[in-house]
Amino acid sequence: MITLKTYNRKELGDFISSGDFQQYDFLPVTRHRALSHIQNPKASAEDTLLILAFYEEKLVGYVGCFPDHFDIDGKKIRYAWLSTLYVNPEYRKKRPAKALLKKVFEEYEGRIAITEFTKEAEALYNIMGVFEYVFPKEGKRYYFRTDAAKMIPEKKPGTQSLKPLFQLLDVAANGLISIKNLSTQKPDFKYEMLDRIDQESAVFINGFPNRRNADEINIFIDNPWVLEGKKDDQYFFSSFAGTFKYFWIKIFDQTNKLTSCFLLQLRDGYLKIPYLFTDSNSDEVVRFLNYFIITHKVKGFTSYQTGLNKAIQNSKVFSHIYERDFRREYLFHTNLLALLPDNFNPNYQDGDGDCMMT
Numbered sequence: 001m002i003t004l005k006t007y008n009r010k011e012l013g014d015f016i017s018s019g020d021f022q023q024y025d026f027l028p029v030t031r032h033r034a035l036s037h038i039q040n041p042k043a044s045a046e047d048t049l050l051i052l053a054f055y056e057e058k059l060v061g062y063v064g065c066f067p068d069h070f071d072i073d074g075k076k077i078r079y080a081w082l083s084t085l086y087v088n089p090e091y092r093k094k095r096p097a098k099a100l101l102k103k104v105f106e107e108y109e110g111r112i113a114i115t116e117f118t119k120e121a122e123a124l125y126n127i128m129g130v131f132e133y134v135f136p137k138e139g140k141r142y143y144f145r146t147d148a149a150k151m152i153p154e155k156k157p158g159t160q161s162l163k164p165l166f167q168l169l170d171v172a173a174n175g176l177i178s179i180k181n182l183s184t185q186k187p188d189f190k191y192e193m194l195d196r197i198d199q200e201s202a203v204f205i206n207g208f209p210n211r212r213n214a215d216e217i218n219i220f221i222d223n224p225w226v227l228e229g230k231k232d233d234q235y236f237f238s239s240f241a242g243t244f245k246y247f248w249i250k251i252f253d254q255t256n257k258l259t260s261c262f263l264l265q266l267r268d269g270y271l272k273i274p275y276l277f278t279d280s281n282s283d284e285v286v287r288f289l290n291y292f293i294i295t296h297k298v299k300g301f302t303s304y305q306t307g308l309n310k311a312i313q314n315s316k317v318f319s320h321i322y323e324r325d326f327r328r329e330y331l332f333h334t335n336l337l338a339l340l341p342d343n344f345n346p347n348y349q350d351g352d353g354d355c356m357m358t
Helices: 009-018 031-039 089-094 096-107 119-128 148-155 157-183 199-205 214-222 283-295 306-314
Strands: 002-007 050-055 058-072 075-087 112-115 131-143 191-194 244-252 258-267 270-278 300-303 322-333
Touching: 002 009, 002 096, 009 031, 031 058, 031 214, 050 096, 058 089, 058 096, 075 089, 075 096, 089 096, 096 119, 119 131, 119 322, 131 306, 148 157, 199 214, 199 244, 199 258, 199 270, 244 283, 258 283, 270 283, 270 306, 283 306, 300 306
Parallel strands: 075 112, 270 300
Antiparallel strands: 002 050, 050 058, 058 075, 112 322, 131 300, 131 322, 191 244, 244 258, 258 270
């Protein structure tokens, strides 16, 4: 029989500080990810953040919860994102995944949202029969350098032996791309790159509708889910990367007025833009991005910022070599949807939910 154990903020802190989370065959959470969940300003003391599933006292699965809320007409509607769901394949017939999900629904009264899920997880969520697809985001991924040595063997494992050849081809192709980019000049407008959001930016972004304020974004910048270092094979979700950095960018006009600011996340050569705030056209944002991408040797850049993507399409300076359409789906539990007004749109930015964390 499957038994379940829940952890709120204090219990999760005790679980981590005691080291008990390391006693199992696999990790149900990493120390730094747990600490980030504990620091989440939208998590109450009573909110369940982690649930473990046991079969005959053996850990067989877990699910992570990331509390959030909507403020609608002065009313706070609390809900949670499913941030992780893992089940030991050897115990799937015992149905721990179903038990974990039912417990999550119970803890949050069905107020659950999910995004960035795998195909396998999506199939399970659809089987539950309580989720609906809502608020999809159309995006783009732009490529700037070849990465055949990584991408081809991942998609076609049978080509693993050819990896040295792919590496040589990458070196040759990217060498030519680097030569072409030598003529790229530093932007001729004033900008700043910071490690986190400053007070001037905080005041600026308060003028925009957004799901997270500067303090909340800074908390997650300071408490990331991913650290730079060697991957921990005992944890099956994002935990370590060769490179993982946040950059807060500010752009000014000729009168020294702040006109745009945005958050960039760089992970192992791939760039995201979780948050973008601008009261001007996006031309200067595009020009800065192009310079940043070239100077940091970015391989790919993913953006769900519709206005920015339109500006990129019209730009003559954005030096990508290829692009692909992407679509981000969101699943909302019907209990959560029932609490939202008709025609409600959360207007999520790329980093909302748990997307900026990985």
